[in-house]
Amino acid sequence: MGVKYVTVYAFSIDNFRWDPHEVQALMDLIKAKIDQLLTEESLLKKFDARINFRGNLELLTDLVRLSAKRAMDMTVYNKGPVLSVCVAYTSTDEITHAVEASLREKRKNVQIDVCDLDRNMYTAGCVEPDIIIRTSGETRLSNFLLWQSDFTHLQNPKPYWPEFSLRHLVCAVLEYQKVHGYLKKCKGETQKNK
Template identity: 35%
Template sequence: MRDADDNRSNTAPAHVAIIMDGNGRWAKARGLPRTAGHKKGVDAVRRTVEAARELGIGTLTIFSFSSENWRRPEEEISDLMGLLRFYLRSEVAELHRAGIRLRVIGDRNRLSDDINRLIDNAEGLTRDNRVMTLVVALSYGSRLEIVHAARRLAEEAAAGRLSPDAIDEDALSARLYTADIPDPDLIIRTSGEKRISNFLLWQAAYAELVFVDTLWPDFTKRDLEAAIEEFHRRERRFGATTAGSR
């Protein structure tokens, strides 16, 4: 007979979020331009989406381009936007066939019109899919997201549509980009860096953090499984204590 821990260890986290890091270092180690690392990183996204679906993960969020990334050299940004266009044109039909819903979160005002149209089309096509949700954090920064949510609350209160007494955690959460997305259970960062870099700061309040040395282009299903195994070794108390703990 299986015990409760055995059953828990076979259950995938409902929401896994990944900070994809290491494309540049992967390319540098091979004497290749950074673009080559980013292209290999797209292959890793494809592998990881498929692995997440096979493992029964309900929501997978990937941090693809941060609000700070706009400070990178113009040529590199152009290459990244080109890869984004390629992904949205070449992969969305496959996501749809697999029953995967695509959601893009972030400040889309800085994206070009054609990319926004591709995003709108992809989200519309996959809106009713229920096998898994793939969330792409694009032009995303968590502090800016929280500022935007706070501004909306302030505007609604000033207009008399919202009582200041009604502003609580739920009210702010409902105005974040992720209002219709569950908070992450597990956040993985690749490449050995141990920080979350302005990613899902509000939503990650009780997430488990797992840092792996693997560079993102080399990330495989086995790496994802290992992170999930580490997740299941953790005791999640959500701020509460258990007997004998402090």
């Protein structure tokens, strides 16, 4: 289908407020899934895919952070599709991080522009999403990619994540194709007026 970049929201910073046993179980699951991706017969190797973990990774357990770093290091030179996993992430934390990092860079000159913030986002280097799919019929973004989604087509199909299938993905791409020209035109007009 020509999809080269996929970003998934795996774990919000807000989720750390959950029961500690539940959080630990999710950290263990994340580590197990990362380790599974790194096996010899992995899809990452088959498709020469690159994986990135985006977010405040210092909040993760040591074992999860080390597995994530290993996955990024092992796939950094891969040339195929890119999977970005937002973990220990919220947009508000990302924007705050970008402002703080930009201020540290500028020190004396405290004037910050959009380019400074873009450069210091956790998602720096990622392409802006064409589509955000919010499963379960939810109509809110849940603090996900707010900075990056000004020209993104938001969809909210009814199935929950585990039931979201290839059929649903194909429908999402077809829906996006219907509005692609309009979004491209809007983005072009905005950039022209800057």
